[in-house]
Amino acid sequence: xxxxxxxxxxxxxxxxxxxxxxxxxxxxxxxxxxxxxxxxxxxxxxxxxxxxxxxxxxxxxxxxxxxxxxxxxxxxxxxxxxxxxxxxxxxxxxxxxxxxxxxxxxxxxxxxxxxxxxxxxxxxxxxxxxxxxxxxxxxxxxxxxxxxxxxxxxxxxxxxxxxxxxxxxxxxxxxxxxxxxxxxxxxxxxxxxxxxxxxxxxxxxxxxxxxxxxxxxxxxxxxxxxxxxxxxxxxxxxxxxxxxxxxxxxxxxxxxxxxxxxxxxxxxxxxxxxxxxxxxxxxxxxxxxxxxxxxxxxxxxxxxxxxxxxxxxxxxxxxxxxxxxxxxxxxxxxxxx
Amino acid sequence: xxxxxxxxxxxxxxxxxxxxxxxxxxxxxxxxxxxxxxxxxxxxxxxxxxxxxxxxxxxxxxxxxxxxxxxxxxxxxxxxxxxxxxxxxxxxxxxxxxxxxxxxxxxxxxxxxxxxxxxxxxxxxxxxxxxxxxxxxxxxxxxxxxxxxxxxxxxxxxxxxxxxxxxxxxxxxxxxxxxxxxxxxxxxxxxxxxxxxxxxxxxxxxxxxxxxxxxxxxxxxxxxxxxxxxxxxxxxxxxxxxxxxxxxxxxxxxxxxxxxxxxxxxxxxxxxxxxxxxxxxxxxxxxxxxxxxxxxxxxxxxxxxxxxxxxxxxxxxxxxxxxxxxxxxxxxxxxxxxxxxxxxxxxxxxxxxxxxxxxxxxxxxxxxxxxxxxxxxxxxxxx
Numbered sequence: 001x002x003x004x005x006x007x008x009x010x011x012x013x014x015x016x017x018x019x020x021x022x023x024x025x026x027x028x029x030x031x032x033x034x035x036x037x038x039x040x041x042x043x044x045x046x047x048x049x050x051x052x053x054x055x056x057x058x059x060x061x062x063x064x065x066x067x068x069x070x071x072x073x074x075x076x077x078x079x080x081x082x083x084x085x086x087x088x089x090x091x092x093x094x095x096x097x098x099x100x101x102x103x104x105x106x107x108x109x110x111x112x113x114x115x116x117x118x119x120x121x122x123x124x125x126x127x128x129x130x131x132x133x134x135x136x137x138x139x140x141x142x143x144x145x146x147x148x149x150x151x152x153x154x155x156x157x158x159x160x161x162x163x164x165x166x167x168x169x170x171x172x173x174x175x176x177x178x179x180x181x182x183x184x185x186x187x188x189x190x191x192x193x194x195x196x197x198x199x200x201x202x203x204x205x206x207x208x209x210x211x212x213x214x215x216x217x218x219x220x221x222x223x224x225x226x227x228x229x230x231x232x233x234x235x236x237x238x239x240x241x242x243x244x245x246x247x248x249x250x251x252x253x254x255x256x257x258x259x260x261x262x263x264x265x266x267x268x269x270x271x272x273x274x275x276x277x278x279x280x281x282x283x284x285x286x287x288x289x290x291x292x293x294x295x296x297x298x299x300x301x302x303x304x305x306x307x308x309x310x311x312x313x314x315x316x317x318x319x320x321x322x323x324x325x326x327x328x329x330x331x332x333x334x335x336x337x
Numbered sequence: 338x339x340x341x342x343x344x345x346x347x348x349x350x351x352x353x354x355x356x357x358x359x360x361x362x363x364x365x366x367x368x369x370x371x372x373x374x375x376x377x378x379x380x381x382x383x384x385x386x387x388x389x390x391x392x393x394x395x396x397x398x399x400x401x402x403x404x405x406x407x408x409x410x411x412x413x414x415x416x417x418x419x420x421x422x423x424x425x426x427x428x429x430x431x432x433x434x435x436x437x438x439x440x441x442x443x444x445x446x447x448x449x450x451x452x453x454x455x456x457x458x459x460x461x462x463x464x465x466x467x468x469x470x471x472x473x474x475x476x477x478x479x480x481x482x483x484x485x486x487x488x489x490x491x492x493x494x495x496x497x498x499x500x501x502x503x504x505x506x507x508x509x510x511x512x513x514x515x516x517x518x519x520x521x522x523x524x525x526x527x528x529x530x531x532x533x534x535x536x537x538x539x540x541x542x543x544x545x546x547x548x549x550x551x552x553x554x555x556x557x558x559x560x561x562x563x564x565x566x567x568x569x570x571x572x573x574x575x576x577x578x579x580x581x582x583x584x585x586x587x588x589x590x591x592x593x594x595x596x597x598x599x600x601x602x603x604x605x606x607x608x609x610x611x612x613x614x615x616x617x618x619x620x621x622x623x624x625x626x627x628x629x630x631x632x633x634x635x636x637x638x639x640x641x642x643x644x645x646x647x648x649x650x651x652x653x654x655x656x657x658x659x660x661x662x663x664x665x666x667x668x669x670x671x672x673x674x675x676x677x678x679x680x681x682x683x684x685x686x687x688x689x690x691x692x693x694x695x696x697x698x699x700x701x702x703x704x705x706x707x708x709x710x711x712x713x714x715x716x717x718x719x720x
Contacts, residue, residue: 031491057491062526063522063525063526063529065522065525065526067480067518067519067522068480068483068519068522068523068525068526070480071477071479071480071481071483071484071519071522071523072480072481072483072484072487072523072526073484074480074481074484075430075480075481075482075483075484075485075486075487075488076484076485076487076488077484078469078481078484078485078488079484079485079487079488079489079491079492080488081488081491083484095518098474098477098519099477099480099519102474102477103472103474103477103481106458107470108683108684108685108686109458109683109684110458110459110470111459111463111470111683112457112459112682112683113682113683113686114459114462114463114464115463116686147684147692148684148685150685170687171686171687172685172686172687197687198687198688206690252691253689253690253691253692254691255690256690256694257690
């Protein structure tokens, strides 16, 4: 076991691993479920070592059936457990879509609050890793569109460590989207106690964060595109443009307040995500910003994201993904509008 | 009936013939040996009450008091027989036609009508009765039952030998549901975990308009052994046989012996729901065949034959059923629509800014209209 105290420099994947470990230690009702998460430690090794230390009753290798994983997780939650399900890859969540949207999302509502389902669904998502079909997708908007679910995505190791524990502690079902292309990115992680999940604090699960202050353009991103936005801010600064970077962290609920406050300061807004822009998170952000900041806007809100195509073959995925140049291009278009 | 395929009635466990004659079964007679005449009358009472409830609900739908009703007519023996084999700590995951099982779990039958009245998506306290909410998506709940049973295992409530602690989980579903992937996945998860489960399939011959031959080429129960789960076919219109096979399966589950699959071979004597029209897809001859196998008639004939159905009992029962009908009518008609703003409640277990923003907007919008004045201006007196 690693020494779990103080501030350590960890990869994002390891930060989630330690967050899971801490939740397993603190609450005997927490259990992990998924395909190959046991002895193998998951295909990305995010559950590495947990099966050995907590046993097969708490770190459960399930049959290869996503609907079965989610459906039985619902039953376990009804019995008082807190299941954390791993969906092996983004593109494999769809067999479980029915259980998530028709059952998990609605149980609290249809029981008039009598039943709560504290189920977490971990989903490695996004592209850029040279994978084959169905292994690089970003389906988060489908879940953010579903009332009753919370949808969050950390962008860095510190958030990953805290947010996975907050998601597990939340009484609501949480889709926890892990930017798989950033699993190996490193950052400092404070391994001290984390804030309560729905605390008002800026570190709560419901809050976006301004990662970099700026005055000219707000770039809104989450998950894998936050690092791109920060690079864009560096590059633009060299040319005299001041970019403010907002890391959404949560898509549902959307922290409209933080985004709107930023755009009211800058007057311009670019939203960046890997998912297709059509009917996506960026469209929601653009609508909210337009409604709340109409008189402060100097230019239309622009979206940078995937195209209205299936995720392409990996040899051309870099042309599909919203990279640094496309973000800077959008920033320039808002400045010259 | 057909002698092969999913419609065969070969090999059904039976303890009471359609003529009401008790017959012995080497494996199951012992399971009902303790049921005396009073217990049999209790089962009869349950079935009569549930049938009256079902008829009353159908009438209320026809009068426009319910949006829809799904009858359990003809399935009373399967539901009462299995339900009465349960213990208090056992847990039930029903589909949406298990009104008889609900009755055995002590629910106020009126509460089942809230869903169909359109005033609630659920309608009862699941924990108070160990009876989960109805699930309308076919087969989804069989996985919930399996997960719940996996939780029971983790709680150490299996195989302790303590009759008040050891717990079984029963899920009810139909022949159509067996085609759903979720049911197959539930069988897989239950089997590999040796979960304390009973899969109770009411094969009522029809999934709306599709006969069981559209779901399977073999008897439904024959599928379970392929998953490693023992199965039994029972005459679903024989309340005693349903009690017996369920009691055995429950005991196996509670003791740590793992899941059992029961196919109760029965018949949906009514329509799928009040929106359905069975005359478009099935014959009067078929309905007549099953009418002669009515589950309530069967037990009545038996009780009469053994001289255990006194006139005062049936008179009391008729009066009780009539009182239930009257209470249902009064109760249902008294239910008003919930407050509109209640749609914003319980979306999440924690405060949610997106929901609260919309609620605030909605309440301001509603509040922007002038309050309704009395009848004064609509009478024409002011003109």
